[in-house]
Amino acid sequence: MLRREQRKKRYYSIGFVLPCLVLALFVLIPFLGPSYKTLDLALKIIIFASLVASFDIMLGYTGILSFGHGMFFGIGAYCVAFLNGKYGDPTYFHLFLGLLLAVAVACVLALIVSLISLRVKAIFFAMITLALAELTIVLANKLSHFTGGEDGISISLPGIFSAAFSPGSFLGLDISGRVITYYFILLACLGLFALMLRFTHSPLGRVLQAIRDNTDRAEALGYKTFYFQTLSIVLGCTVAAMTGGLYAMWVGYVNPESTLEVMAIMLNVLLMVIIGGMGTLYGGIVGAAFLLITQTFLPDLQKLAIDLFPNASLLHTILERWLLLFGILFILVVIFFPKGVVGSAREFIARARGEAFFSS
Amino acid sequence: MNATNNNPIIAVKDLTIRFGGHAAVDQVSLEVMPFTLKSIIGPNGAGKTTFFNLLSGQYKPTGGKVFLKGKDITNLSAPMRCRLGLGRSFQLTNIFPLLTVLENVRLAIQARKGYGFNFWRHYLHFSACEDEAYQILKEVLLDEKWLYPANLLTHGEQRKLEMAILMALKPEILFLDEPTAGMSQEEVPAILEILERIKSMGDKTILLVEHKMDMIMNLSDSIAVLQDGRLIADSDPETIYRSKEVQEAYLGGGAKRE
Ligand SMILES: Nc1ncnc2c1ncn2[C@@H]1O[C@H](COP(=O)(O)OP(=O)(O)OP(=O)(O)O)[C@@H](O)[C@H]1O
Numbered sequence: 158m159l160r161r162e163q164r165k166k167r168y169y170s171i172g173f174v175l176p177c178l179v180l181a182l183f184v185l186i187p188f189l190g191p192s193y194k195t196l197d198l199a200l201k202i203i204i205f206a207s208l209v210a211s212f213d214i215m216l217g218y219t220g221i222l223s224f225g226h227g228m229f230f231g232i233g234a235y236c237v238a239f240l241n242g243k244y245g246d247p248t249y250f251h252l253f254l255g256l257l258l259a260v261a262v263a264c265v266l267a268l269i270v271s272l273i274s275l276r277v278k279a280i281f282f283a284m285i286t287l288a289l290a291e292l293t294i295v296l297a298n299k300l301s302h303f304t305g306g307e308d309g310i311s312i313s314l315p316g317i318f319s320a321a322f323s324p325g326s327f328l329g330l331d332i333s334g335r336v337i338t339y340y341f342i343l344l345a346c347l348g349l350f351a352l353m354l355r356f357t358h359s360p361l362g363r364v365l366q367a368i369r370d371n372t373d374r375a376e377a378l379g380y381k382t383f384y385f386q387t388l389s390i391v392l393g394c395t396v397a398a399m400t401g402g403l404y405a406m407w408v409g410y411v412n413p414e415s416t417l418e419v420m421a422i423m424l425n426v427l428l429m430v431i432i433g434g435m436g437t438l439y440g441g442i443v444g445a446a447f448l449l450i451t452q453t454f455l456p457d458l459q460k461l462a463i464d465l466f467p468n469a470s471l472l473h474t475i476l477e478r479w480l481l482l483f484g485i486l487f488i489l490v491v492i493f494f495p496k497g498v499v500g501s502a503r504e505f506i507a508r509a510r511g512e513a514f515f516s517s
Numbered sequence: 518m519n520a521t522n523n524n525p526i527i528a529v530k531d532l533t534i535r536f537g538g539h540a541a542v543d544q545v546s547l548e549v550m551p552f553t554l555k556s557i558i559g560p561n562g563a564g565k566t567t568f569f570n571l572l573s574g575q576y577k578p579t580g581g582k583v584f585l586k587g588k589d590i591t592n593l594s595a596p597m598r599c600r601l602g603l604g605r606s607f608q609l610t611n612i613f614p615l616l617t618v619l620e621n622v623r624l625a626i627q628a629r630k631g632y633g634f635n636f637w638r639h640y641l642h643f644s645a646c647e648d649e650a651y652q653i654l655k656e657v658l659l660d661e662k663w664l665y666p667a668n669l670l671t672h673g674e675q676r677k678l679e680m681a682i683l684m685a686l687k688p689e690i691l692f693l694d695e696p697t698a699g700m701s702q703e704e705v706p707a708i709l710e711i712l713e714r715i716k717s718m719g720d721k722t723i724l725l726v727e728h729k730m731d732m733i734m735n736l737s738d739s740i741a742v743l744q745d746g747r748l749i750a751d752s753d754p755e756t757i758y759r760s761k762e763v764q765e766a767y768l769g770g771g772a773k774r775e
């Protein structure tokens with residue numbers, strides 16, 4: 158009993174307060190009167206944090222590698238786009254239906270892929286998702302009368318979400334369709350995060366970690382690992398599709414390049430989960446923030462450096478290769494935070510408290 | 518428990534498994550009576566572990582059948598057999614290395630209680646699981662290390678954890694594959710004591726693979742001898758001890774072992 162209280166206390170301490178602070182920050186950002194660029198960045202961090210967390214459920218918690226996460230993200234985006242751009246007027250009902258469709262399609266597809274591949278071997282899942290993802294891109298490009306081809310689909314949002322909506326101001330904040338959409342997406346992602354947290358801390362979530370650690374042993378305990386893996390995949394992919402739908406709402410536009418480019422999105426998601434820390438969920442926030450902020454501001458830094466040191470040509474060449482800089486930064490993070498930022502921080506805190514080891 | 522003392526709780530008929538051309542278990546037939554302890558002995562590579570893998574469902578046999586209380590379970594998966602009461606410990610330590618010692622045991626209890634598919638409550642809500650896990654850790658003298666990740670335990674401690682996980686499953690039938698393998702002399706008595714305690718409770722059936730002869734002679738109700746995958750003897754300890762054939766097999770095996 159005592160042990161349980163101890164554990165509960167820890168659960169409600171830093172691990173609880175810090176995410177609340179982060180949430181407060183995201184809630185306040187529109188009030189700080191940011192440029193559109195900053196608001197856009199903040200929202201993309203929120204969305205990608207959720208996307209990375211959903212990937213983490215599969216990779217970090219269950220040990221299943223998927224190359225199709227970008228595809229599920231894209232499918233969600235296209236579902237919303239179909240119903241709010243190409244085949245439907247912008248109504249609340251269509252928006253709701255679009256998100257629902259995203260969930261349904263992702264659920265069914267994830268289920269089918271799991272059923273086909275997991276029976277054979279978990280690594281088979283990675284290969285099938287890779288092939289499927291490539292196929293989806295080809296389809297999105299080729300079926301242009303259906304998907305809009307390379308040009309994609311523009312989305313218009315209903316009522317309070319539309320850019321034209323502006324009922325006035327509140328506490329000095331200009332309420333606009335953008336701001337309302339921002340809060341809507343923030344709320345939705347919060348819901349997704351709460352769902353994933355509950356899932357990973359449930360008895361079922363603990364079994365997933367057992368499967369990741371030692372699948373055969375989990376079987377020998379009487380867990381039918383196949384069902385657990387399938388559930389984990391379905392949840393991960395469904396959340397990914399939801400985030401895709403929300404992303405489409407925000408950018409108002411989908412095309413194969415921005416929402417389906419598997420490799421680009423997957424690479425980003427992988428980098429984010431490694432930076433943030435696998436098997437932590439919160440790592441998604443850190444990873445997404447790190448990657449998106451550097452991607453947004455490194456080019457600025459480069460301009461700044463050119464202004465400040467107009468003659469240091471070596472510096473210019475280095476900064477021009479900002480991806481190289483990013484690579485170095487990434488390597489540093491991996492060296493100094495081998496378990497990701499969140500994983501390593503948790504370990505550090507546990508040590509500082511005099512506990513010999515951090516227990517997950 | 519509907520098995521009476523006259524019917525075998527486990528029966529094996531012509532059980533065979535081939536890896537390539539090599540039959541690791543070859544036409545083995547034997548019976549295990551309920552609430553007894555049967556030891557399986559034989560030289561290295563005789564097929565003892567493979568035999569266990571066939572019984573607990575890790576491997577599918579190429580031929581033959583396995584019966585549990587008269588019911589054919591040959592085609593059941595490992596998790597299903599576990600749920601029917603077949604618990605297994607492994608010769609090569611088989612634990613969840615990154616999870617804590619307590620969590621290793623807690624997961625076994627959770628499996629037994631069938632909470633595994635609950636995804637809407639925090640796992641700490643099921644405090645009975647945690648408390649029971651801690652109790653079992655006390656029994657195997659691991660309670661002080663409950664918060665350690667399992668991979669940081671010494672080999673001997675990991676063997677104890679392996680036992681704790683098995684006990685947490687509360688199986689009706691226990692398959693113990695060399696529970697003292699690789700343990701130091703000082704650590705063996707702890708395991709032995711646990712074994713004796715389980716046996717003295719009298720409500721379990723135990724299958725034991727061991728190389729320590731004195732231990733086997735003390736504990737066993739009957740002994741089966743495997744050699745090159747074939748069953749060469751199955752009888753009470755005295756007869757086995759006297760048997761020329763067994764001695765030869767074992768000496769041969771022992772010599773190979775050196
Ligand atoms: N998965 C496998 N694939 C191929 N051969 C196998 C496999 N498992 C076991 N064998 C072979 O089966 C034979 C029996 O092995 P097993 O591990 O059952 O012996 P054992 O009696 O447990 O020996 P030990 O006393 O060393 O534990 C060995 O020759 C081994 O190489």
Ligand SMILES: [Mg+2]
Nearest residue numbers: 565566567608
């Ligand atoms: Mg063996």
